[in-house]
Amino acid sequence: MEPKVQEIPDANWRRKLHEVIFEAETFPGKVFDVILIWAIVLSVVTVVLESVTEVRDEFGEILFAAEWFFTILFSIEYILRLISVKRPWRYALSFFGIVDILAISPTLLSLFVPGFQYLLTIRILRFLRIFRIFKLTEYISEARIITTALKASAKKIGVFILGVVSLVTIIGSLMYVIEGGENGFSNIPLSIYWAVVTLTTVGYGDLAPQTNLGKFFASIVMILGYGIIAVPTGIVTVEISKAVNKSPTENCPTCGSEGHDSDAVYCKYCGSLL
Amino acid sequence: MEPKVQEIPDANWRRKLHEVIFEAETFPGKVFDVILIWAIVLSVVTVVLESVTEVRDEFGEILFAAEWFFTILFSIEYILRLISVKRPWRYALSFFGIVDILAISPTLLSLFVPGFQYLLTIRILRFLRIFRIFKLTEYISEARIITTALKASAKKIGVFILGVVSLVTIIGSLMYVIEGGENGFSNIPLSIYWAVVTLTTVGYGDLAPQTNLGKFFASIVMILGYGIIAVPTGIVTVEISKAVNKSPTENCPTCGSEGHDSDAVYCKYCGSLL
Amino acid sequence: MEPKVQEIPDANWRRKLHEVIFEAETFPGKVFDVILIWAIVLSVVTVVLESVTEVRDEFGEILFAAEWFFTILFSIEYILRLISVKRPWRYALSFFGIVDILAISPTLLSLFVPGFQYLLTIRILRFLRIFRIFKLTEYISEARIITTALKASAKKIGVFILGVVSLVTIIGSLMYVIEGGENGFSNIPLSIYWAVVTLTTVGYGDLAPQTNLGKFFASIVMILGYGIIAVPTGIVTVEISKAVNKSPTENCPTCGSEGHDSDAVYCKYCGSLL
Amino acid sequence: MEPKVQEIPDANWRRKLHEVIFEAETFPGKVFDVILIWAIVLSVVTVVLESVTEVRDEFGEILFAAEWFFTILFSIEYILRLISVKRPWRYALSFFGIVDILAISPTLLSLFVPGFQYLLTIRILRFLRIFRIFKLTEYISEARIITTALKASAKKIGVFILGVVSLVTIIGSLMYVIEGGENGFSNIPLSIYWAVVTLTTVGYGDLAPQTNLGKFFASIVMILGYGIIAVPTGIVTVEISKAVNKSPTENCPTCGSEGHDSDAVYCKYCGSLL
Numbered sequence A, B, C, D: 001m002e003p004k005v006q007e008i009p010d011a012n013w014r015r016k017l018h019e020v021i022f023e024a025e026t027f028p029g030k031v032f033d034v035i036l037i038w039a040i041v042l043s044v045v046t047v048v049l050e051s052v053t054e055v056r057d058e059f060g061e062i063l064f065a066a067e068w069f070f071t072i073l074f075s076i077e078y079i080l081r082l083i084s085v086k087r088p089w090r091y092a093l094s095f096f097g098i099v100d101i102l103a104i105s106p107t108l109l110s111l112f113v114p115g116f117q118y119l120l121t122i123r124i125l126r127f128l129r130i131f132r133i134f135k136l137t138e139y140i141s142e143a144r145i146i147t148t149a150l151k152a153s154a155k156k157i158g159v160f161i162l163g164v165v166s167l168v169t170i171i172g173s174l175m176y177v178i179e180g181g182e183n184g185f186s187n188i189p190l191s192i193y194w195a196v197v198t199l200t201t202v203g204y205g206d207l208a209p210q211t212n213l214g215k216f217f218a219s220i221v222m223i224l225g226y227g228i229i230a231v232p233t234g235i236v237t238v239e240i241s242k243a244v245n246k247s248p249t250e251n252c253p254t255c256g257s258e259g260h261d262s263d264a265v266y267c268k269y270c271g272s273l274l
Helices: A012-022 A027-050 A053-084 A088-092 A095-112 A117-136 A140-179 A188-199 A212-228 A230-246 B012-022 B027-050 B053-084 B088-092 B095-112 B117-136 B140-179 B188-199 B212-228 B230-246 C012-022 C027-050 C053-084 C088-092 C095-112 C117-136 C140-179 C188-199 C212-246 D012-022 D027-050 D053-084 D088-092 D095-112 D117-136 D140-179 D188-199 D212-246
Strands: none
Touching (some): A012 A027, A012 A053, A027 A117, A027 D140, A027 D188, A053 A095, A088 A095, A140 A212, A140 B027, A140 B117, A140 B140, A140 D140, A140 D212, A188 A212, A188 B027, A188 D212, A212 B140, A212 B188, A212 B230, A230 B140, A230 D212, B012 B027, B012 B053, B027 B117, B053 B088, B088 B095, B140 B188, B140 B212, B140 B230, B140 C027, B140 C140, B188 B212, B188 C027, B212 B230, B212 C188, C027 C053, C027 C117, C088 C095, C095 C117, C140 C212, C140 D027, C188 C212, C212 D188, C212 D212, D012 D027, D012 D053, D027 D053, D053 D088, D053 D095, D088 D095, D095 D117, D188 D212
């Protein structure tokens, strides 16, 4: 997600622009980022408020003006971003590039396509743009620890989710047989929904077992859910622990490798003294 | 669950068959596995959709055809599996052997026994067959870590569940005395059900304390539940941590120290080659 | 809870009796324990079933007979226990001694005091007697790890609970001001109950914020509850981790002390080689 | 929060007063603290009970008297605190100084400003004063471990909360599009509230998806919530583990090794005296 060195263009003014927009070391770069964060937050608030009938009725025109103000602002920013990178297409197709275009296109399209109402909500994705701020804050190492841990857990979490999906399918089907349509469990997909609501301990109560056997079975499922919630917690805890312990160590002075334990004396890759 | 070497039959064509069906190293073996996964998923979707009245009314015939298609497919697969192992009975009585027969028998039996409606849901167990895929994926080591941790936790979780069962029995009985039948807590089993719903933080709300004393007592139970949910989490976390740390490392051949990362080349304590 | 050596009486037949009742090494001792477990479970089931109107109406007499059977059985057992220890009073006032008397007294008292109905539920406490079985099972070390971890966490959990009590009091009071009586938050104790239900993520839904401000505030409380649930989990996980790591190590051959880490080379108390 | 040495005044009688009020080493100091705790708890109970209509109707006068008793008591205490520190203004503007004034001012102001009803609830903040007791108890080290861990987690939890806020905003907006106003999801803020209730597994059930697509999407959100709750737990567990391990150990003076238990006398690696 972060532009590599080779992304910086050659022309001097484009390089300057790149520094302001993509970097946060210089003063104009920092100012740009702070303004951007506020614009993002306020534009999200605009979208959210627009959905409330009472607010729209009273402040509709202000919200409309604000929306266009932010759309034009983000459009200019998007064009500047495209200009200030070496390979604009590559940026346009990157994660943040797509988020950028999704953030402005609904409003722009609503000019040409009437009744674009619902798709306007896509604009909410502009909130994702706020994750750019990590590059300018002291929070970057914290964010890295969390994302490292989540990435390292991904495969295990994947296996776990496959297990949970199998489990809720089987539990839901059993509950469909036990309770049946007359108690609200009218088909298997609905019963699977109940199983998810129960196993994750959300428990809306819109669907609850009515028969004694159903209540007994539900009790077992809940106690099972107790044990199951421990699995992702365990996985993520272990990975965070690893990420935290690894993060503060220095690089190997000989081979430059990272990730040595805090009690390591020799580099584990090249064997030279740390 | 996985066939040992001695399960491989002697005859050449049966050995070939064994390789395709049970192994995933060869190309035909991989193709077979991928087809099988899709067949399992689609057959489960068939069972699930069949339970939805609207879908059954409209697409009933397609679902009927699909069901028979998958049943015949799985029947052939089951016979091939029996042929390709040395001791077919042993396979038939293994975990996956029983799951295999449960996956096809309801549909086959419905031919002879009319009104087999509800038992058809047993077919959902064919979902369990998807866990075969672990043998062909890169997820095998992740799955092994989770199952190792769960197995190692089993006894502790058992003691914990006995404690929880005692606790909900006592809490439920107390609540039955406090609230009584007029507030919905009409007998002890129902009150125990409430205790499980509350202690596991599911909280349907179909049964909630009405009296002041009941609400006070329920508050204590909930805060208790807070602490209790920590126990299985703690147990599983510790075991996952062990399983993760144990799985990939070897001791240093020079100084004998442990705890090297799986990607370490040199001992981090004495610097000699691992 | 376990009788010390000095509790064993001198007389030979009393010593024999002690062995059978309190120990589980001999064959009669094991038989006694197994019978006891079943008697406890069945007597608890009797109490639970008795509270269900439909069951009492139909099987009332059988349950009545069963109740008296178990009461007489447990009374004899209690007397034998008193005989087989050196200091009967000391046993009678111990934890299990009190549980024993609570398990039989309600039924016995109901003979003399009519209308003892509700107090009969005290009998459910006889379920606690099942924790005696830990002395005869292989689960003893698992149970010890859990209780050790919980004991070690007790003080920290205490501080945590004081914090939670303060928090729910303040949150409840704020919510009382925000929502007020017309939305169901009719007084502070009730609002505190809501705060407990929300912070522990139980969420019955019998009381939920109606105003926009209330919903906003409730959202903050829920996200707060997310972080708070992590505290007891963290405390207990760390203590279980300690208890697990300490448990399997050998005693010091010189000073006999326990609790050495698994990687210790020298005794940490007397300094001699392990 | 705790007064430094330079806060102790020079005059002898003020120094004595400081010792009694702020310290807990002397006997009068301990007596003062115990009385204070009880006064705080009882005054909080007064505020809580006053909000219950039935209690106010019957015991209104007693509660009124009690309230004034505690207000005068705390006012005297506040004045004494101001006198016994060197720089009263600094104390008055400290955390506990502000809590102190908030605890007494509502009742005092109600004399002059009629209809001060609702603001009286601010008095509940006097509960926070109970956290002073940590200085006199054996719980201080436990409290320090928890607060150290929470402080160390603060930044990571901050990043996590930013992620959760983004997530619930996007989930809420999506659900608003999926379900729409006719199913109760009448605007985005309300849908975000639903997303928080679901993701934190609280699940009131006052708002639940009605459409099939909504239920499917909600199921994904719940399983997602499963994984997400693991993140703060993991963060806090790792920090508590660090805080626990750090607090009591010292390095071996001979071999410099770390990680000795707090009760260790000899180094477990080289056997020399710690």
